[in-house]
Amino acid sequence: MSAEAKSEFDSTMKSLNVMFIYNGHSWDAHEVLGLPAGAPLHMVEEAYRKSLESLQGESSDFIDTAYQAITAEIKKK
Secondary structure (H helix, E strand, O other): OOHHHHHHHHHHOOOOOOEEEEOOEEEEHHHHOOOOOOOOHHHHHHHHHHHHHHOOOOOOHHHHHHHHHHHHHHHHO
């Protein structure tokens, strides 16, 4: 692939991963919710609800932050 073609490819390629910072560490929001990168909103919402149910009284801040990162990215599109 020529340098020009590679540059054009790189500029049009978008990452499906949504990264966020929590407690000073970088996390992949889809991975936190157990989803493949680029999962559609209905899958994100379902995984979010299941994650909250499994916490059993623990703090939901980490899960909430992952969910908010994904939904904010979806709203940008």
